Amino acid sequence: MNNLVNKMDENMKWLKRENEVLGSGMRLPFFPLVIKEAKGEFIYDYDGNKWIDFLSSACVTNTGHAHPVIIDRMKEQMDQLVHYNPAYASHENLIALSEELIRITPGNFSKKVTYGLSGSDANDTAIKLARSYTRKSKILAFSRSYHGNTYGALSASAVSLPMRQNMGPLLPDIYHIPFPDIYRPQFKTDNESERCIAAIKHILETVCPPEEIAAIIIEPIQGDSGVIVPQQAFIDELKQLCNEHGILIIADEVQTGFGRTGKWFASEHFQLEPDLTVMGKAIASGMPLSAVVGRSEIMTSWQPPAGAFSLAANPISCVASRATIEVIETENLTKRAQELGSYIKNRFRYFQERFGVIGDIRGEGLMLGIDLVGSQVSKEPNHSYAAKICWSCWEKGLFLTFFSGSVLRIAPPLTIKEEYLEQALQILEESFEDVTAGRVPDSVLDEIKGW
Ligand SMILES: Cc1ncc(COP(=O)(O)O)c(C=O)c1O
Structure with a gap:
C-alpha cells in the first residue's frame, strides 16, 4: 500500500502557532496532527489526509465520531x-x-x-x-x-x-x-x-x-x-x-x-x-x-x-x-466489541507467528494491547519497534498509538465497519513487514516518542 499521507503543510502551520501558546503538559509526543473533522471511524486533517482511527480519542468515542x-x-x-x-x-x-x-x-x-x-x-x-x-x-x-x-x-x-x-x-x-x-x-x-x-x-x-x-x-x-x-x-x-x-x-x-x-x-x-x-x-x-x-x-x-x-x-x-x-x-455494540475483538486477536496471533516481535496479545473486546518485545523468550519491551510500527501506520493512513513503552493500543470505535477494520489490519501487516525489513528509518524515533 502506498503512503496515503502526503503533505502536512497546513498541520505544521497550525502547530507552529500552537507551539507559541500551549503549555507542555497536555500533549503526548506522537504525530503532528491537527484534526479538522472526524466522522465515524475516520479523522481528517487540514491537508486533506484521512486516517482510520484506532485510538477513538483514547476510548472516548466508542460510538464512533459524530454518531x-x-x-x-x-x-x-x-x-x-x-x-x-x-x-x-x-x-x-x-x-x-x-x-x-x-x-x-x-x-x-x-x-x-x-x-x-x-x-x-x-x-x-x-x-x-x-x-x-x-x-x-x-x-x-x-x-x-x-x-x-x-x-x-x-x-x-x-x-x-x-x-x-x-x-x-x-x-x-x-x-x-x-x-x-x-x-x-x-x-x-x-x-x-x-x-x-x-x-x-x-x-x-x-x-x-x-x-x-x-x-x-x-x-x-x-x-x-x-x-x-x-x-x-x-x-x-x-x-x-x-x-x-x-x-x-x-x-x-x-x-x-x-x-x-x-x-x-x-x-x-x-x-x-x-x-x-x-x-x-x-x-x-x-x-x-x-x-x-x-x-x-x-x-x-x-x-x-x-x-x-x-x-x-x-x-x-x-x-x-x-x-x-x-x-x-x-446497535448491540457490546456484542460487536466482543466479536471484532476476537477477530483482531486472531489476526495478531498470525502476525505473532510471522514476525518474532509480538510477545503478548491481551485484553477484552476492543480494548487490546499488543506487547512488542526484543525476543519472545526474554520479553524485553521493544520501544523502537512499537514507535516505528505506529509511524509506518500513520504514513499509510491508520492512526495507531502505543503505551507502556512498547504496547500497541488497539481501540477502534465499536462501530467500525468490517471493511475499514480489514483495511486497518492490512496496513498493520504491511507496517510489520516494513519495520522488519528495515524500511522505517531510526530518524522517526525523534518524532514519535509516545509514552
Ligand atoms: C482508567 C482511567 N481513569 C481515569 C482517567 C482520567 O480521565 P480524564 O482524562 O477524563 O480526567 C483515565 C484517562 O485516561 C483513565 O484511563
Whole structure:
C-alpha cells in the first residue's frame, strides 16, 4: 500500500502557532496532527489526509465520531437549554440519565449518582465519598494504575513519573499495592496473583492497618499500563479481603466502561459489584461528563456543596450520554466489541507467528494491547519497534498509538465497519513487514516518542 499521507503543510502551520501558546503538559509526543473533522471511524486533517482511527480519542468515542443519532439529540437540546448550575436547579436529562446509569451499572442494590466533568474529578469524588462514608482515611491503589491528573486521582496513580514529579505533597494516606501482571510477573513466578495477594496482606499486616482503610481503587482491567487483565482468582481474593475488613471497592471504569471491553463495564467480566463505579470518557461520546454511581448509603453520606461542580451534568452532555446508551444498545455494540475483538486477536496471533516481535496479545473486546518485545523468550519491551510500527501506520493512513513503552493500543470505535477494520489490519501487516525489513528509518524515533 502506498503512503496515503502526503503533505502536512497546513498541520505544521497550525502547530507552529500552537507551539507559541500551549503549555507542555497536555500533549503526548506522537504525530503532528491537527484534526479538522472526524466522522465515524475516520479523522481528517487540514491537508486533506484521512486516517482510520484506532485510538477513538483514547476510548472516548466508542460510538464512533459524530454518531448522527447523538448529534441530532444534542442539536435539539441546544435550542432548549444549554446549562444551569445543578447546585441550584435540576433538569429532566439529569434525572433520566441517572436512572439509566443506575440500570446499566453492576450491583444489584440501591444506587444513586453524582456528576462531574472528567474521569479525574470523578475519581477524586469517589475517594472523598469513601472517606466521608467510612470516616476512615486510608486508600489502597495499585501499582501502574492511571486514575487521572487532579490531586486525588494523581495521588492514586502510579504509572508514570512525569505526572508526579515536582508536584509537592500529594494526597496523604494512599498506599500502593501490586497489580498482577501474568505476562511479566513482578514476582518472577507463575503464581503471580497469589504472590500479589500475599504482598497486599503483608502491607496490611505491617504498614497499613486494615481497619483504617476506606477503600481500594482498581481499574478492573488496567488501561494505560498497557492493558493488564487480572486473573479471576485475584479479584476473588481481593473481594474477600475487602469483605473481611469492611473496605469499599471503587472501580475506575473510566477507560473500560461503556461497552469498550465487550460488556457495559469491565467489572462484569469478574462478577465484581463495586460499591462505587467511576465513569467518564465514553459516557457522553466526547461531551464533557463524568459520573460516580454507588450504593445509596454512600452517595447520601455527605452534605452539599461537597459534591457540587458548576458545570457538571450539562444538559447537552446528559442528552449525549442518554443517546450513547441508546446507540450502544440498539446497535448491540457490546456484542460487536466482543466479536471484532476476537477477530483482531486472531489476526495478531498470525502476525505473532510471522514476525518474532509480538510477545503478548491481551485484553477484552476492543480494548487490546499488543506487547512488542526484543525476543519472545526474554520479553524485553521493544520501544523502537512499537514507535516505528505506529509511524509506518500513520504514513499509510491508520492512526495507531502505543503505551507502556512498547504496547500497541488497539481501540477502534465499536462501530467500525468490517471493511475499514480489514483495511486497518492490512496496513498493520504491511507496517510489520516494513519495520522488519528495515524500511522505517531510526530518524522517526525523534518524532514519535509516545509514552
Ligand atoms: C482508567 C482511567 N481513569 C481515569 C482517567 C482520567 O480521565 P480524564 O482524562 O477524563 O480526567 C483515565 C484517562 O485516561 C483513565 O484511563
